[in-house]
Amino acid sequence: MASPAPTTADPNAHEAHGHDGDGHHGDGHHGDVMLRGHDGQLHPANLQHHFISAEQQFESAKLGMWLFLVTEILLFGGMFVAYAIYRSWYPDLFDQASLELDTAWGAFNTLVLLGSSLSVAWAIRAAQMDNRKLLVRLLWLTVMLAGVFMVVKYFEYTHKFEKGIFPGQYFKLAEGTPTIAELTAGTAVLPGFADATAEGAESEAATPSLEETEAAIAEAAGEHGETHAGEKGHGEKGPIFSNPRAGIFFSIYYVMTGIHGLHVIIGIIAISILAVKAQRGRYSSVYYTPVENVGLYWHVVDIIWIFLFPLMYLI
Amino acid sequence: MATLTPTQPRTSTVPRKKRSAYPEGHEPVHNFLREPGPGPEVTGFKRFRAIAWEWMTTVDHKRIGLMYLVSVSAAFALGGILALLVRLELMTQGETVMGPDAYNQVFTLHGIVMVFLFIVPSIPASLGNFLLPIMVGAKDVAFPKLNLASFYIYGIGAIVAVAGLFFGGVDTGWTFYTPYSKSTVDGVLFMGLGVFIMGFSSILTGLNFIVTIHKMRAPGMTWNRLPLFLWSIYATSIVQVLATPVIGITMLLLFLERVLQIGIFDPALGGDPVLFQHFFWFYSHPAVYIMILPAFGVISELMGTFSRQRVYGYRAVALSSVAIALLGFLVWGHHMFTSGQSPVSSVIFSLITFLIGIPSGIKIFNWIWTMYKGSVWLQTPMLYALTFLFLFTIGGVTGIMVGALAADIHLHDTYFVVAHFHYVMMGGTVMAMLGGLHYWWPKMTGKLYSERWGKISALLVFLGFNMTFFIQFIMGSQGMPRRYYDYPDMPWLEPLHQASTMGSWVLGVGLMIVLINGIHSLFRGKPAPGNPWGGATLEWTATTTPPDHHNFKRTPLVTHGPYDYNAALPHLREQVSGDGAAAVPVPDIAVGVPQNEPSIEDGTRQPDSL
Numbered sequence: 001m002a003s004p005a006p007t008t009a010d011p012n013a014h015e016a017h018g019h020d021g022d023g024h025h026g027d028g029h030h031g032d033v034m035l036r037g038h039d040g041q042l043h044p045a046n047l048q049h050h051f052i053s054a055e056q057q058f059e060s061a062k063l064g065m066w067l068f069l070v071t072e073i074l075l076f077g078g079m080f081v082a083y084a085i086y087r088s089w090y091p092d093l094f095d096q097a098s099l100e101l102d103t104a105w106g107a108f109n110t111l112v113l114l115g116s117s118l119s120v121a122w123a124i125r126a127a128q129m130d131n132r133k134l135l136v137r138l139l140w141l142t143v144m145l146a147g148v149f150m151v152v153k154y155f156e157y158t159h160k161f162e163k164g165i166f167p168g169q170y171f172k173l174a175e176g177t178p179t180i181a182e183l184t185a186g187t188a189v190l191p192g193f194a195d196a197t198a199e200g201a202e203s204e205a206a207t208p209s210l211e212e213t214e215a216a217i218a219e220a221a222g223e224h225g226e227t228h229a230g231e232k233g234h235g236e237k238g239p240i241f242s243n244p245r246a247g248i249f250f251s252i253y254y255v256m257t258g259i260h261g262l263h264v265i266i267g268i269i270a271i272s273i274l275a276v277k278a279q280r281g282r283y284s285s286v287y288y289t290p291v292e293n294v295g296l297y298w299h300v301v302d303i304i305w306i307f308l309f310p311l312m313y314l315i
Numbered sequence: 316m317a318t319l320t321p322t323q324p325r326t327s328t329v330p331r332k333k334r335s336a337y338p339e340g341h342e343p344v345h346n347f348l349r350e351p352g353p354g355p356e357v358t359g360f361k362r363f364r365a366i367a368w369e370w371m372t373t374v375d376h377k378r379i380g381l382m383y384l385v386s387v388s389a390a391f392a393l394g395g396i397l398a399l400l401v402r403l404e405l406m407t408q409g410e411t412v413m414g415p416d417a418y419n420q421v422f423t424l425h426g427i428v429m430v431f432l433f434i435v436p437s438i439p440a441s442l443g444n445f446l447l448p449i450m451v452g453a454k455d456v457a458f459p460k461l462n463l464a465s466f467y468i469y470g471i472g473a474i475v476a477v478a479g480l481f482f483g484g485v486d487t488g489w490t491f492y493t494p495y496s497k498s499t500v501d502g503v504l505f506m507g508l509g510v511f512i513m514g515f516s517s518i519l520t521g522l523n524f525i526v527t528i529h530k531m532r533a534p535g536m537t538w539n540r541l542p543l544f545l546w547s548i549y550a551t552s553i554v555q556v557l558a559t560p561v562i563g564i565t566m567l568l569l570f571l572e573r574v575l576q577i578g579i580f581d582p583a584l585g586g587d588p589v590l591f592q593h594f595f596w597f598y599s600h601p602a603v604y605i606m607i608l609p610a611f612g613v614i615s616e617l618m619g620t621f622s623r624q625r626v627y628g629y630r631a632v633a634l635s636s637v638a639i640a641l642l643g644f645l646v647w648g649h650h651m652f653t654s655g656q657s658p659v660s661s662v663i664f665s666l667i668t669f670l671i672g673i674p675s676g677i678k679i680f681n682w683i684w685t686m687y688k689g690s691v692w693l694q695t696p697m698l699y700a701l702t703f704l705f706l707f708t709i710g711g712v713t714g715i716m717v718g719a720l721a722a723d724i725h726l727h728d729t730y731f732v733v734a735h736f737h738y739v740m741m742g743g744t745v746m747a748m749l750g751g752l753h754y755w756w757p758k759m760t761g762k763l764y765s766e767r768w769g770k771i772s773a774l775l776v777f778l779g780f781n782m783t784f785f786i787q788f789i790m791g792s793q794g795m796p797r798r799y800y801d802y803p804d805m806p807w808l809e810p811l812h813q814a815s816t817m818g819s820w821v822l823g824v825g826l827m828i829v830l831i832n833g834i835h836s837l838f839r840g841k842p843a844p845g846n847p848w849g850g851a852t853l854e855w856t857a858t859t860t861p862p863d864h865h866n867f868k869r870t871p872l873v874t875h876g877p878y879d880y881n882a883a884l885p886h887l888r889e890q891v892s893g894d895g896a897a898a899v900p901v902p903d904i905a906v907g908v909p910q911n912e913p914s915i916e917d918g919t920r921q922p923d924s925l
Contacts, residue, residue: 050455060457060530078564169576181583245585251577
């Protein structure tokens with residue numbers, strides 16, 4: 001809601017009336033874009049009607065953006081908590097699973113996003129310096145780098161889908177690996193585990209106890225893992241394919257990187273809009289709030305990846 | 316200043332029936348309910364359409380507040396009808412009006428509607444939206460468009476949630492606990508998605524309020540002059556911004572759990588259903604403070620104004636809101652004492668739960684101290700405030716009881732807990748909302764409601780509420796489990812259930828009277844004076860009734876605290892006696908004399924109209 005403004009900038013009027021309100025501290029250097037409001041007074045062109053000064057408007061927008069970013073952090077915070085809990089419960093699972101992620105491409109993507117953070121920060125500087133040409137170029141560069149990130153992500157995802165790496169229940173375990181459901185129900189039992197359940201069946205119910213199930217799952221993961229490790233020469237399937245819990249890691253992986261990817265796409269859209277508007281000369285050292293705020297958003301998208309990369313790929 | 320051209324106020328030229336004449340020269344020329352409005356040349360259906368469109372696209376915080384008020388009231392009515400059905404079913408043993416499956420759906424829907432559609436947005440989104448910018452002396456919230464967006468997001472979320480009814484409904488209870496919520500009917504998908512969407516609305520409202528309070532305060536409005544209502548809204552907003560994203564991701568994960576079988580909450584895939592409970596309560600316990608903190612703020616305002624005395628311990632009351640908001644993040648585990656979480660964490664959660672009693676107690680004692688030696692004026696809003704004090708104290712003390720680890724193992728999932736949280740939520744938040752609504756109704760609508768019917772409704776609500784819920788403490792301690800359809804093993808509970816159900820009817824009648832009284836006042840009510848209660852905050856002293864489209868003619872300059880009645884209303888100083896007579900409406904703060912406070916010249920001047 002820009003000031004309801006019937007007239008365009010009038011430098012003379014600015015000279016005469018630019019300083020009449022003690023609320024407009026900034027008029028001295030914001031003077032070249034003044035519009036006359038319906039109250040007959042001059043206001044900065046981008047000043048919305050309910051703000052007293054451009055400073056107030058800028059600071060409000062920035063505080064609002066920071067608060068929004070806090071909510072983003074908490075949104076991902078929930079997923080990081082899930083990651084931490086399952087990692088502490090199943091450290092082997094996370095070790096095995098990270099072998100399936102391509103560290104080289106992950107590192108490349110990390111560099112790409114760091115580069116895009118630099119370009120967007122530089123773009124804000126360009127806006128402050130009134131360098132429109134540089135601003136537009138840097139914004140498009142940021143969009144391009146974000147696009148590269150998504151393309152790499154696309155190839156990473158499709159490669160995993162080809163190998164049968166899906167989240168949760170749809171994860172394709174290696175032939176003969178029992179699922180947790182089967183182990184819990186006692187229907188599929190491993191060699192050596194059969195005796196234990198047979199004995200237990202007489203005294204108690206047929207279902208194995210928690211400890212027994214845990215042991216069975218650990219055994220399944222360990223045993224199959226070892227055999228596959230031995231024949232690593234011809235089998236492209238790592239130990240994770242024999243871990244009944246493999247789906248959990250990849251659920252977390254797909255949800256976290258998926259939602260992060262969604263944020264990247266939103267960022268691409270937002271920065272593209274900025275670039276088009278910048279081309280039309282909407283931003284200058286007087287008014288560049290959207291550039292600043294989208295830049296902040298982009299840094300958060302970047303920093304979430306900075307945490308995702310080592311947690312998923314490296315450790 | 317050279318080209319100051321006052322626009323002609325349109326409403327004065329609109330021909331309309333002079334049903335309720337304002338005092339001569341005191342017509343509210345700039346009335347946000349009518350302004351800007353279509354010109355007089357637009358008539359008939361086109362006029363109706365223009366006005367409707369103007370309201371639907373408004374960015375005026377006052378109009379958005381009223382639209383929220385209508386929406387949450389509708390949600391409250393829906394939830395209330397469902398509650399009456401639940402009570403009716405439990406009146407006799409066996410099937411009374413519905414079968415067990417229908418019963419499960421009705422109590423679940425009652426919970427979801429009351430929590431997510433009504434009580435979370437209730438006070439902040441309606442009264443908060445209306446009052447916050449006026450109380451800080453601003454023209455609007457910091458992000459007016461975002462404010463409107465949050466209203467529509469709330470509407471979409473509500474529609475999606477209720478649409479779940481057509482896809483099997485939900486029978487999980489409002490908590491959506493896994494693993495049951497993973498395997499039951501598909502309505503869970505819609506309800507979960509609806510909660511997810513409404514979460515965004517809550518976040519955006521909270522964000523807007525925090526920025527407004529930080530950046531938009533009028534000159535002289537220091538933090539220590541902020542009305543206590545705003546302190547509590549501020550604390551609420553912090554919780555909204557910090558906690559709501561977590562319910563967002565929880566509902567998203569539940570959604571994916573059902574659609575993609577990701578297994579994060581499913582033990583059959585290696586996940587953990589208790590993790591869902593942790594996530595859920597990490598939001599939903601702080602959400603309890605989203606519900607009650609604004610109520611504290613309303614009560615502070617009422618206690619001050621209707622005792623004709625500054626609120627005792629202003630800073631303690633203000634900061635205790637913030638303390639509750641922060642402590643509220645550390646106690647979610649007390650909902651999970653019986654979930655099998657580690658005993659050590661249960662003990663710690665229990666201990667921190669007790670700590671919340673301290674700031675809550677600070678508030679209660681300060682309110683009582685505010686009334687002490689004040690001139691208590693027992694108008695309808697004050698009756699609700701006293702009801703709040705009584706009921707919330709019971710709710711709070713029983714909260715300490717169920718917060719005690721050993722007692723909770725016995726009382727968990729019984730009607731004792733049901734009674735406890737209804738005393739806090741309904742006896743606390745709803746009573747405060749009713750009090751606040753009666754207090755600010757003249758300001759919002761420009762009309763006075765019938766004081767007599769207001770008092771009758773307050774009495775009926777008080778009696779009906781206690782009849783309904785106090786008995787549930789007794790039933791719960793005798794072992795009546797919550798969410799049960801029937802009680803075949805406990806026939807001795809039947810008379811208690813019957814008394815409780817009859818209480819719900821009294822309560823329902825009381826609330827109906829509130830509704831009728833309000834609607835009646837809109838059409839037949841007398842025009843309200845500018846400051847009918849003698850309040851000292853800016854909405855009473857510095858703007859018209861109903862307020863100007865732009866809130867203030869000029870930005871007010873705040874020179875005194877929010878409860879400094881002597882400074883705000885100096886002409887009343889000699890009249891203060893012991894009987895509250897001082898707060899009788901006085902003519903010179905009547906309609907149309909907008910600026911009782913000094914103001915500043917900052918270029919925000921509106922066209923002169925008076």
